[in-house]
Amino acid sequence: MKKSSILIAGGGSTYTHGIILMLLDNLHRFPVDEIKLYDNDGPRQEVVAKACEIILRERSSGIRFSYTTDAETAFTGVDFVMAHIRQGKLPMREKDEKIPMKYGCVGQETCGAGGIAYGMRSITGVLEIVDYMTQYSPNAWMLNYSNPAAIVAEATHRLRPDARIYHICDMPISIEEAMARILDYRSAADLETRYYGLNHFGWWSSVRDKATGEDLMPRLAAHVRQFGYADEQGEGKEEISWNETFVKARDSFALDPSSFPNTYLQYYLYGDDMVAHTSPDYSRANEVMAGRERFVFSECQKIIDEGTAVNTQLTIDEHASYIVDLAQAIAFNTKRRMLLIVPNNGAISNFDDDAMVEVPCLVGSFGVEPLTIGAIPAFQRGLLYQQYSVEKLVVDAWIEKSYQKLWQALTLSKTIPSARVAKQILDDLIEANQEYWTVE
Ligand SMILES: NC(=O)c1ccc[n+]([C@@H]2O[C@H](COP(=O)([O-])OP(=O)(O)OC[C@H]3O[C@@H](n4cnc5c(N)ncnc54)[C@H](O)[C@@H]3O)[C@@H](O)[C@H]2O)c1
Ligand SMILES: O=P(O)(O)OC[C@H]1O[C@H](O[C@H]2[C@H](O)[C@@H](O)[C@@H](O)O[C@@H]2CO)[C@H](O)[C@@H](O)[C@@H]1O
Numbered sequence: 060m061k062k063s064s065i066l067i068a069g070g071g072s073t074y075t076h077g078i079i080l081m082l083l084d085n086l087h088r089f090p091v092d093e094i095k096l097y098d099n100d101g102p103r104q105e106v107v108a109k110a111c112e113i114i115l116r117e118r119s120s121g122i123r124f125s126y127t128t129d130a131e132t133a134f135t136g137v138d139f140v141m142a143h144i145r146q147g148k149l150p151m152r153e154k155d156e157k158i159p160m161k162y163g164c165v166g167q168e169t170c171g172a173g174g175i176a177y178g179m180r181s182i183t184g185v186l187e188i189v190d191y192m193t194q195y196s197p198n199a200w201m202l203n204y205s206n207p208a209a210i211v212a213e214a215t216h217r218l219r220p221d222a223r224i225y226h227i228c229d230m231p232i233s234i235e236e237a238m239a240r241i242l243d244y245r246s247a248a249d250l251e252t253r254y255y256g257l258n259h260f261g262w263w264s265s266v267r268d269k270a271t272g273e274d275l276m277p278r279l280a281a282h283v284r285q286f287g288y289a290d291e292q293g294e295g296k297e298e299i300s301w302n303e304t305f306v307k308a309r310d311s312f313a314l315d316p317s318s319f320p321n322t323y324l325q326y327y328l329y330g331d332d333m334v335a336h337t338s339p340d341y342s343r344a345n346e347v348m349a350g351r352e353r354f355v356f357s358e359c360q361k362i363i364d365e366g367t368a369v370n371t372q373l374t375i376d377e378h379a380s381y382i383v384d385l386a387q388a389i390a391f392n393t394k395r396r397m398l399l400i401v402p403n404n405g406a407i408s409n410f411d412d413d414a415m416v417e418v419p420c421l422v423g424s425f426g427v428e429p430l431t432i433g434a435i436p437a438f439q440r441g442l443l444y445q446q447y448s449v450e451k452l453v454v455d456a457w458i459e460k461s462y463q464k465l466w467q468a469l470t471l472s473k474t475i476p477s478a479r480v481a482k483q484i485l486d487d488l489i490e491a492n493q494e495y496w497t498v499e
């Protein structure tokens with residue numbers, strides 16, 4: 060089998076080690092002969108890279124490893140770019156989350172005003188690495204995880220229509236694993252589902268037993284109605300905020316018991332509850348800084364200090380297997396059925412062809428084939444049009460550096476009550492993001 064050369068863009072990410080461990084765990088189905096890391100923050104990346112170098116030395120046979128901040132060195136001679144950059148890193152995420160909260164609005168990484176500000180930063184960063192890949196490895200594929208995936212996907216579709224890039228998200232995978240647990244299946248691999256929407260803004264319209272075709276929606280509905288995606292003890296996710304999110308899914312489900320909601324819909328359907336239950340002084344970004352980021356970097360430093368990863372607590376990341384599935388499908392034409400964010404082109408028959416929608420696709424070496432979803436209900440269609448219009452206006456605002464368009468995008472968001480509040484938030488976000496984007 061052909062061996063692939065992998066570049067991880069955003070090498071200093073808290074997920075880099077998880078992807079590398081997942082690649083090592085899957086060499087039988089996706090052989091790799093080189094892994095490179097690239098980041099625009101050398102010192103940050105170096106901590107992760109030096110630890111990963113030791114892991115690879117101890118656990119792999121012959122995989123070449125290097126890391127760099129030089130784009131040409133990084134992007135030359137690669138087959139896949141696995142991209143998970145965070146433009147502005149967690150300190151900017153903290154501002155994305157806290158500024159809207161000052162005005163009583165949802166403050167979140169990828170949703171509402173925070174997601175819009177993050178999207179304005181990310182478009183610049185992702186276009187930059189897409190252009191590097193096209194310049195130095197024109198036949199490579201970019202598997203993009205960088206958020207906010209909906210806005211990034213809309214921007215690359217419009218501004219780099221020929222780019223070899225797929226956008227993916229692990230939230231549906233995570234929820235489908237919860238569905239499998241609820242239904243007493245071994246894993247989500249035993250389910251066959253149909254899902255549609257925008258990234259972080261979608262619904263399941265079908266959940267079946269993959270082997271028998273049995274409709275599992277009635278059984279699932281009986282549980283979700285009471286417990287959401289948590290178990291009957293209200294448990295399911297390690298971290299409290301994630302567990303609350305999984306429980307809250309029952310309230311989004313109540314709006315339409317014929318479809319199962321993505322957990323992110325809580326921010327749009329119950330923004331008031333989200334604001335009431337979020338501290339304006341300690342947001343999710345603070346939890347991640349104190350949690351995942353501190354853990355990963357201390358574990359990396361320990362590996363470096365000890366000169367070995369034998370005792371490390373670092374493990375494979377849940378979402379990394381998805382990345383390997385996708386890379387394998389492209390490399391070996393497996394026609395794997397996966398959720399991707401792709402141009403609608405009629406998959407959802409009563410929605411814009413040009414929208415970047417998250418739907419099941421058959422993935423092979425010669426492109427992807429989205430499955431047809433057909434017409435969606437009026438409730439979901441209305442919500443999707445509003446959100447899709449927000450995301451298009453953000454890309455318009457980035458292209459035109461337009462204050463007006465960004466104000467319209469914020470005003471149109473379901474998470475913001477009025478144009479006056481939208482303007483207050485916008486002016487604060489402009490101040491906070493001067494280093495990354497400007498509008499006139
Ligand atoms: N698609 C999904 O479902 C999914 C799941 C998890 C995380 N993510 C996304 O993955 C990304 C990484 O998450 P994290 O928490 O590990 O972030 P992180 O802040 O820990 O790491 C991000 C890295 O990207 C680097 N970076 C930022 N801008 C860059 C640029 N222009 N060029 C090169 N490197 C750049 C930073 O220096 C940093 O080292 C985020 O965008 C996050 O939202 C997406
Ligand atoms: O608040 P964070 O940084 O922990 O998570 C934000 C990301 O949340 C989703 O990814 C989750 C995944 O769904 C969850 O089950 C677990 O694997 O953690 C992942 C990352 O923390 C979402 O899909 C991403 O887009 C968010 O960035």
Ligand SMILES: [Mn+2]
Binds near residue numbers: 208
């Ligand atoms: Mn996601």
